[in-house]
Amino acid sequence: MKVFLFLLASTLHHSLGSQGFISTIEFDRPHHAIRELTQTFNCNRTYDCCMEGTSACESIGENGGITTVEKGSCSGENSCSRLGFCHTEGTCKATVDENSCVGEESCYQVGESSRYWQNQTAEADIGKEACWHYQACGRAGNRGKAIIGDKSCIGDYSCQFIGSLEGDYEGDYVSGSGTYVGKNSCRESYACFNAGCTRTFTTVPPLIKVEIANDSCNAVDACSDIGYNGYDNNIDEPHNIKIGSHSCNCIHCCSCLTGNITVPDNSCNSKGTHANQCCKENNDVNDDYDPYTLPVYNVSAPNCYTNTSGAAAVVNINCDYQITLPSGLNDTAVASFIRDYSQCITDNNNVNNTENVTLTSELTGENNETYEVVIQVIPDSTTSTAEVKFCLFSEVRDRELHAMKYHGQLIDMTFDYTTK
Numbered sequence: 001m002k003v004f005l006f007l008l009a010s011t012l013h014h015s016l017g018s019q020g021f022i023s024t025i026e027f028d029r030p031h032h033a034i035r036e037l038t039q040t041f042n043c044n045r046t047y048d049c050c051m052e053g054t055s056a057c058e059s060i061g062e063n064g065g066i067t068t069v070e071k072g073s074c075s076g077e078n079s080c081s082r083l084g085f086c087h088t089e090g091t092c093k094a095t096v097d098e099n100s101c102v103g104e105e106s107c108y109q110v111g112e113s114s115r116y117w118q119n120q121t122a123e124a125d126i127g128k129e130a131c132w133h134y135q136a137c138g139r140a141g142n143r144g145k146a147i148i149g150d151k152s153c154i155g156d157y158s159c160q161f162i163g164s165l166e167g168d169y170e171g172d173y174v175s176g177s178g179t180y181v182g183k184n185s186c187r188e189s190y191a192c193f194n195a196g197c198t199r200t201f202t203t204v205p206p207l208i209k210v211e212i213a214n215d216s217c218n219a220v221d222a223c224s225d226i227g228y229n230g231y232d233n234n235i236d237e238p239h240n241i242k243i244g245s246h247s248c249n250c251i252h253c254c255s256c257l258t259g260n261i262t263v264p265d266n267s268c269n270s271k272g273t274h275a276n277q278c279c280k281e282n283n284d285v286n287d288d289y290d291p292y293t294l295p296v297y298n299v300s301a302p303n304c305y306t307n308t309s310g311a312a313a314v315v316n317i318n319c320d321y322q323i324t325l326p327s328g329l330n331d332t333a334v335a336s337f338i339r340d341y342s343q344c345i346t347d348n349n350n351v352n353n354t355e356n357v358t359l360t361s362e363l364t365g366e367n368n369e370t371y372e373v374v375i376q377v378i379p380d381s382t383t384s385t386a387e388v389k390f391c392l393f394s395e396v397r398d399r400e401l402h403a404m405k406y407h408g409q410l411i412d413m414t415f416d417y418t419t420k
Helices: none
Strands: 002-007 011-014 040-042 066-070 091-096 121-126 145-148 165-167 178-181 198-200 208-212 239-243 260-263 303-309 314-324 334-339 357-364 370-377 385-397 403-416
Touching (some): 314 385, 314 403, 334 357, 370 385
Parallel strands (some): 091 121, 121 145, 145 178, 208 239, 239 260
Antiparallel strands (some): 011 403, 314 370, 357 370
């Protein structure tokens, strides 16, 4: 019997959670697309916006504030009161998209400039179905900047004070400062409370910028006080905090973070002392989490060879990978599948469509740096020749079993029974 094994060109793909990649915050419309008109209501006040509250839109956009309110928004007592309210020749912009700012004081004083000092700026842009419940976005972007994506900031105080400049400091917020929240994030009480907020008396505040991508900070106090500069912890150095998508989704998961920190996608979703956890159980910073070095995942192209055994012509294909995983992860972080030859890298195709092909796998090596896969092929011996083609798909995962990197290896085997 002759066995021919062809290992075709490998395909290595970096998934969304790979080192150095942070999700881009997406909006259905550019956040800068604010209508240059004062008090624009694309709705009928008290009928399909500014409703269920005698002061729902009281003093909105006064003194030249540029405000836009869409249908279904500003529902509840003082829900949008003083929205985009401009004091003493300041520049104020506030936009509320459809079905947002629902609940008492849900968007109270959003995008309002200082009432005491001249020529200050404030900007707030709220997406669709965002800022629900009591003080959900109260004072967001007050004397500062807050951009909130669709379906975010849901819960009492969930995004109160984000991106705001509070206190008695007479100057403007530092250019470049602000808090940006993507879609479906900060969805619980106090989830992002105070994020990127500065409270100071007379000290010139440093740049404070907080970016939270999609589907993150969804738990009570998950990201509260990140980048917060308060009276009792005045800071001189800039804060620049970036949180990727699907991250910081547990109570106080990331509320300990300060300084210049990047949290990658699918990270810090539990507390503890592992490399992929930002905060300890007592809410202190986890010293084993290096804020300047993202967790490293890698899976190499495999070294494959065959081992034919027995009269039944069972063929074993051994494929050895070199892998890299953050410390604390075990063999549940590696997985392999047999896939259809023509759909090797197609997502969610972990189905063995090839008959008589099975595999076993094991993580080996002193530091779990080697991953061994054994594929058993039993060809159909009723024909004189046979061809078996399939894809060996292997991936490394994070603690929540999200694929961080993967590799697809095409395997093409020809069996010839005419020669013994």
